[in-house]
Amino acid sequence: MSGLVNALAIAAVVVLVVVRQFRAQQIGAGRRWWLLPVILAVVALREPGIVDAHHRTESVVLLGAELLIGLATGAGWAWTTRIWVEPDGTVWSKSTKASVTVWVVGIxxxxGLFALGVALGVHQDSSALLVALAATLLVRSGTLVWRAQSVAPTSGGGTAYGDPVVRPARKERV
Known part of the structure; x- marks a missing residue:
């Protein structure tokens, strides 16, 4: 895949994610929350230019820093996202203004990393950015699912017939 196609894929994913993050979304543990990050990582890792052959050490260090920034951005984004439980037991999330700050700092x-790479003369392919974006989305989604499981109400012991509905107890009159 060419650099232009990678850049368009990155832009499309970022726009999709940014637009969706400020709308309330239901979090479901059964969803395949890991699928998009895995697809992005596979697409990025198929490209041979992820590491510059002439500046291998510098390129690997920049890639590692890119991944660390991606992981930190994903974690920060997940922890600044508001999570709540609706009365029907569904868990919802919506990003906050602090999430915008996390995105701005991450970008x-x-x-800054790209500028450092240019100053060092390292050829930087868009694959590194795609892998970091995949790491960001994977950490964010995984953390949100984990957080959702910790706030979701557990189904308590129902009646003998498995009815999960809690009925108010009748008051006894004396």
């Missing part, structure tokens, strides 16, 4: 750090 600024990535721009």
């Amino acid at each position: 600024a750090l990535r721009v």
